[in-house]
Amino acid sequence: MIGIDELDVKGRRVFVRADLNVPLDGETITDDGRIRASVPTIRKLVERGARVVVAAHLGRPKGSVTPKYSLAPVSRRLAELLGEDVAFAADVVGESAQSVVAGLQDGQVALLENLRFEPGEESKDDAVRGEFADKLAALAELYVGDGFGAVHRKHASVYDLPKRLPHAAGDLVLAEVEVLRKLTEDPARPYVVVLGGAKVSDKLGVIANLLSKVDRLLVGGGMAYTFLKSQGHEVGKSLLQEDQIDQVKGFLDEAASRGVELVLPVDVLAATEFGADAPYEVVDATAIPADREGLDIGPRTRELFASKLADAQTVFWNGPMGVFEFEAFSGGTRAVAEALVSSEAFTVVGGGDSAAAVRKLGLPEDGFSHISTGGGASLEYLEGKTLPGLAALEE
Ligand SMILES: Nc1ncnc2c1ncn2[C@@H]1O[C@H](COP(=O)(O)OP(=O)(O)OP(=O)(O)O)[C@@H](O)[C@H]1O
Numbered sequence: 001m002i003g004i005d006e007l008d009v010k011g012r013r014v015f016v017r018a019d020l021n022v023p024l025d026g027e028t029i030t031d032d033g034r035i036r037a038s039v040p041t042i043r044k045l046v047e048r049g050a051r052v053v054v055a056a057h058l059g060r061p062k063g064s065v066t067p068k069y070s071l072a073p074v075s076r077r078l079a080e081l082l083g084e085d086v087a088f089a090a091d092v093v094g095e096s097a098q099s100v101v102a103g104l105q106d107g108q109v110a111l112l113e114n115l116r117f118e119p120g121e122e123s124k125d126d127a128v129r130g131e132f133a134d135k136l137a138a139l140a141e142l143y144v145g146d147g148f149g150a151v152h153r154k155h156a157s158v159y160d161l162p163k164r165l166p167h168a169a170g171d172l173v174l175a176e177v178e179v180l181r182k183l184t185e186d187p188a189r190p191y192v193v194v195l196g197g198a199k200v201s202d203k204l205g206v207i208a209n210l211l212s213k214v215d216r217l218l219v220g221g222g223m224a225y226t227f228l229k230s231q232g233h234e235v236g237k238s239l240l241q242e243d244q245i246d247q248v249k250g251f252l253d254e255a256a257s258r259g260v261e262l263v264l265p266v267d268v269l270a271a272t273e274f275g276a277d278a279p280y281e282v283v284d285a286t287a288i289p290a291d292r293e294g295l296d297i298g299p300r301t302r303e304l305f306a307s308k309l310a311d312a313q314t315v316f317w318n319g320p321m322g323v324f325e326f327e328a329f330s331g332g333t334r335a336v337a338e339a340l341v342s343s344e345a346f347t348v349v350g351g352g353d354s355a356a357a358v359r360k361l362g363l364p365e366d367g368f369s370h371i372s373t374g375g376g377a378s379l380e381y382l383e384g385k386t387l388p389g390l391a392a393l394e395e
């Protein structure tokens with residue numbers, strides 16, 4: 001994988017695939033970490049006289065134009081952080097994109113509209129993705145892969161486009177891979193992975209492979225309820241991945257046979273509904289009332305998880321322990337974050353929302369060895385999987 005320093009970019013149109021998938025409240029960006037992380041590569045290209053065409057996704061609009069997922073607010077923030085104008089295209093490969101890109105002078109930056117407004121971006125059909133990648137390729141002469149958070153996606157802009165243009169990895173991708181490689185090569189033990197969050201179906205899949213690598217797996221957040229259900233417990237209205245209950249039963253058996261400690265919540269904050277002010281009570285994780293929804297791990301679980309982190313030498317954490325965006329349900333995430341900050345271990349936090357949670361809770365970013373921009377991407381890297389976006393850059 002070569003870096004951007006090895007590309008001759010002056011006067012050339014360089015397509016930068018970034019991960020600008022930031023949390024939004026309406027049009028307000030609630031955490032701009034991923035935009036900040038994308039700035040150094042873009043700035044370097046600007047300084048070297050490239051005509052920079054940035055592209056990214058936001059949310060999961062599933063191939064149709066969805067105004068609430070427009071990158072317009074991101075474009076404004078990117079311009080502020082760069083201290084440069086950013087020409088925003090109102091579409092991805094249409095007339096607006098073509099004219100914005102054609103108008104770029106050396107050292108200028110454009111941002112295309114959300115890649116996922118186009119069905120070709122995420123299509124499972126290679127030909128459909130390829131056709132869309134051809135249109136993206138027509139916008140540039142060189143490709144830079146810098147969207148680490150999305151390198152696990154076999155999407156047109158991540159996987160097919162670098163096959164069509166001379167390419168290099170951006171500085172963010174190189175830095176992320178360097179840190180994560182340390183975790184895959186002989187990590188100091190005990191090696192503990194903490195999983196939470198809401199992308200349950202995506203991330204349950206990684207557990208099978210992680211079980212052969214870690215000593216301990218702590219499961220909280222929206223992930224935990226499928227485990228509790230698979231043990232036969234009622235989980236009420238909590239997040240549940242019904243179709244993966246059997247698979248999860250298999251994980252419990254495999255963890256036991258491998259001697260991996262799989263630690264689940266023993267209590268949860270069970271709310272009457274999903275909301276910042278929803279009334280809630282602390283209940284045993286084995287007795288969640290049918291009309292309640294688990295929105296955070298409870299106080300006994302916080303202590304349990306902290307004790308399981310106390311002797312760790314290596315920790316990877318992805319996914320908040322609860323709905324940390326609501327103050328009342330942020331305590332579990334805070335407890336895990338604080339346990340990591342006070343730990344001597346090599347600690348890596350990964351994921352858009354996980355990193356945002358660390359910042360929102362006011363924890364010192366330098367309290368962690370590394371804060372990664374990728375959640376699912378980091379997990380799949382740690383599993384030892386070949387990630388499409390990295391494989392394409394290596395070719
Ligand atoms: N018990 C729960 N019920 C519902 N949502 C939850 C629960 N616990 C955590 N969440 C939500 O999970 C979301 C984050 O999950 P996610 O899996 O996307 O993590 P991430 O760090 O952003 O990783 P990635 O970068 O892969 O997206 C947060 O918005 C949080 O509110």
Ligand SMILES: O=C(O)[C@H](O)COP(=O)(O)O
Nearest residue numbers: 019021149150352375376
């Ligand atoms: O938030 C993330 O993990 C990345 O931006 C990828 O988003 P996705 O899970 O919707 O593909």
